[in-house]
Amino acid sequence: xxxxxxxxxxxxxxxxxxxxxxxxxxxxxxxxxxxxxxxxxxxxxxxxxxxxxxxxxxxxxxxxxxxxxxxxxxxxxxxxxxxxxxxxxxxxxxxxxxxxxxxxxxxxxxxxxxxxxxxxxxxxxxxxxxxxxxxxxxxxxxxxxxxxxxxxxxxxxxxxxxxxxxxxxxxxxxxxxxxxxxxxxxxxxxxxxxxxxxxxxxxxxxxxxxxxxxxxxxxxxxxxxxxxxxxxxxxxxxxxxxxxxxxxxxxxxxxxxxx
Amino acid sequence: xxxxxxxxxxxxxxxxxxxxxxxxxxxxxxxxxxxxxxxxxxxxxxxxxxxxxxxxxxxxxxxxxxxxxxxxxxxxxxxxxxxxxxxxxxxxxxxxxxxxxxxxxxxxxxxxxxxxxxxxxxxxxxxxxxxxxxxxxxxxxxxxxxxxxxxxxxxxxxxxxxxxxxxxxxxxxxxxxxxxxxxxxxxxxxxxxxxxxxxxxxxxxxxxxxxxxxxxxxxxxxxxxxxxxxxxxxxxxxxxxxxxxxxxxxxxxxxxxxxxxxxxxxxxxxxxxxxxxxxxxxxxxxxxxxxxxxxxxxxxxxxxxxxxxxx
Numbered sequence: 001x002x003x004x005x006x007x008x009x010x011x012x013x014x015x016x017x018x019x020x021x022x023x024x025x026x027x028x029x030x031x032x033x034x035x036x037x038x039x040x041x042x043x044x045x046x047x048x049x050x051x052x053x054x055x056x057x058x059x060x061x062x063x064x065x066x067x068x069x070x071x072x073x074x075x076x077x078x079x080x081x082x083x084x085x086x087x088x089x090x091x092x093x094x095x096x097x098x099x100x101x102x103x104x105x106x107x108x109x110x111x112x113x114x115x116x117x118x119x120x121x122x123x124x125x126x127x128x129x130x131x132x133x134x135x136x137x138x139x140x141x142x143x144x145x146x147x148x149x150x151x152x153x154x155x156x157x158x159x160x161x162x163x164x165x166x167x168x169x170x171x172x173x174x175x176x177x178x179x180x181x182x183x184x185x186x187x188x189x190x191x192x193x194x195x196x197x198x199x200x201x202x203x204x205x206x207x208x209x210x211x212x213x214x215x216x217x218x219x220x221x222x223x224x225x226x227x228x229x230x231x232x233x234x235x236x237x238x239x240x241x242x243x244x245x246x247x248x249x250x251x252x253x254x255x256x257x258x259x
Numbered sequence: 260x261x262x263x264x265x266x267x268x269x270x271x272x273x274x275x276x277x278x279x280x281x282x283x284x285x286x287x288x289x290x291x292x293x294x295x296x297x298x299x300x301x302x303x304x305x306x307x308x309x310x311x312x313x314x315x316x317x318x319x320x321x322x323x324x325x326x327x328x329x330x331x332x333x334x335x336x337x338x339x340x341x342x343x344x345x346x347x348x349x350x351x352x353x354x355x356x357x358x359x360x361x362x363x364x365x366x367x368x369x370x371x372x373x374x375x376x377x378x379x380x381x382x383x384x385x386x387x388x389x390x391x392x393x394x395x396x397x398x399x400x401x402x403x404x405x406x407x408x409x410x411x412x413x414x415x416x417x418x419x420x421x422x423x424x425x426x427x428x429x430x431x432x433x434x435x436x437x438x439x440x441x442x443x444x445x446x447x448x449x450x451x452x453x454x455x456x457x458x459x460x461x462x463x464x465x466x467x468x469x470x471x472x473x474x475x476x477x478x479x480x481x482x483x484x485x486x487x488x489x490x491x492x493x494x495x496x497x498x499x500x501x502x503x504x505x506x507x508x509x510x511x512x513x514x515x516x517x518x519x520x521x522x523x524x525x526x527x528x529x530x531x532x533x534x535x536x537x538x539x540x541x542x543x544x545x546x547x548x549x550x551x552x553x554x555x556x557x558x559x560x561x562x563x564x565x566x567x568x569x570x
Contacts, residue, residue, distance in 0.1 A: 072447065092450035102451055110444035112508075113437075121441040124434040125453030135434075175452050 022081075023048045023211045024069065024100075024179055029078035031064055038064040039235045041078070046179070051205055051212040053226035053243070055219065057256055060232040062215045063105055066183055069213075070102045071095040083178065096125070101177035105184045105215070107164040109156035115167055116152040119143055122174035142170040161188050173204070180204075182214045186221050194218060198225040223247070231255070273421065280413050288409045294521040295416040296478045299423045300494075301501040301513035303470035306427055308499075309508035310436065311463040312443035314367075316495055317358055317374035320381045321468040322475025323490020324351045329476040330400040330485045331391060340403050344476035348469050355468020359461040366446075378492065385487045397486035400479060412481050419477055423470050424514070430466070431510055439463060500538065504545045506552025515553050 329343030505516020
């Protein structure tokens with residue numbers, strides 16, 4: 001863990017505290033399922049142009065928080081503000097239209113549709129007026145961006161897990177988001193591939209001007225990738241800080257490793 | 260290139276369909292007219308079940324709505340049957356909208372059961388409201404023309420089928436078709452990329468119900484006697500079998516299935532009650548050996564040459 005050059009990478013893009021504007025904010029977001037309090041009073045902010053990691057032990061509420069932002073779940077209470085608009089409880093399709101795209105922890109491609117069609121669905125809902133050839137070319141462009149240029153005519157169910165994750169990324173990008181939410185995209189990759197993927201996401205952020213909120217289980221990957229980390233534990237924000245601050249924090253170590 | 264070939268092929272079939280009945284007797288003409296009715300039914304049901312994944316058992320009921328609305332208006336109010344068919348279509352669309360909205364939060368078996376209940380309720384009402392519908396005796400209705408002519412009915416049904424199929428073809432190949440299939444494949448994912456899932460589902464119900472109402476209205480005025488056979492489960496399952504055997508989720512499959520099964524039915528009619536058994540056997544064999552229907556079979560075994568050409 002110590003060998004990861006966290007300082008170098010994260011330091012490359014210092015955030016100016018005065019100028020930074022929050023693209024996404026949560027105010028006291030809570031969600032309970034019956035008697036289970038999955039999220040309680042979560043406050044968080046994601047600044048424009050940053051990569052923010054969302055980490056925490058299993059069952060901490062990471063994916064629940066994701067779903068509450070993306071409209072897959074309605075928060076029980078609290079507010080979600082995106083781009084200065086209150087989007088609390090908006091349905092997922094409306095949230096997408098406003099500029100939030102997501103991938104799923106367990107991939108959800110349109111299995112019986114070809115890869116190109118998968119991406120085209122995203123394009124047509126962003127640009128319903130676009131003529132068909134333009135829709136196809138822009139979908140093809142997104143596919144080659146994630147390295148699936150050759151797979152356009154293949155039905156998504158024939159892809160392997162990693163290809164499915166790439167397809168989901170292409171589909172998410174095709175909605176032309178301001179905020180990209182990634183849910184454990186690195187699962188199943190080896191060390192080499194993780195570094196490539198991290199570099200790729202950072203490049204996307206720089207070239208497309210994205211903001212990224214990223215759930216990741218692979219600590220070694222999210223550490224160099226993110227500029228800031230939000231640590232969740234038992235449905236509450238344990239701490240927020242740079243990767244370096246987080247790994248040295250006693251509370252975080254305790255949450256991950258126990259007493 | 261493939262699209263051009265398909266268009267040429269369709270044009271040739273259509274030209275054949277225009278000329279064919281001139282050489283045939285009254286009985287084969289009748290079989291073709293009924294086949295055209297089923298082609299409309301199976302194709303529109305296919306859009307609902309094969310493209311948005313909403314397996315509705317209320318499709319035949321919608322045909323019944325179209326037929327009875329138009330028939331009752333003609334008999335009780337002396338309305339022109341053409342106007343009646345239009346009103347019947349609109350009424351079926353309205354009910355389709357309601358049924359679709361009712362089933363919005365349902366999927367799979369729950370949606371099927373709800374539409375099944377709708378279909379049965381309608382059937383019971385029609386059978387029991389004797390004063391209005393003449394119950395199982397059937398409602399005698401006027402024809403679409405002053406003078407009865409089989410060949411004219413054939414061309415009317417052909418034109419209607421071409422219209423319906425053209426609309427379906429356009430829908431399937433437009434952005435709407437992509438949205439339909441996305442909803443069928445994964446609603447959650449579809450929503451996450453901006454598909455208005457609720458709207459798409461209700462729209463599919465409304466449009467396909469209107470089509471069934473339209474087909475049913477014309478069919479009723481062709482038969483001249485509207486019975487509860489039209490909004491029956493028998494007819495519903497026949498439409499289902501035609502779609503599945505022809506190839507659910509493809510454009511041409513249900514059309515092929517409708518003609519194949521309807522013509523087959525005429526050949527096996529001599530076996531009386533046992534003809535249902537033959538039907539079941541065909542469905543079983545197809546389900547086991549050609550899960551994508553006849554169209555899937557053709558795609559699998561068509562010459563390699565054309566498949567490479569597509570690549």
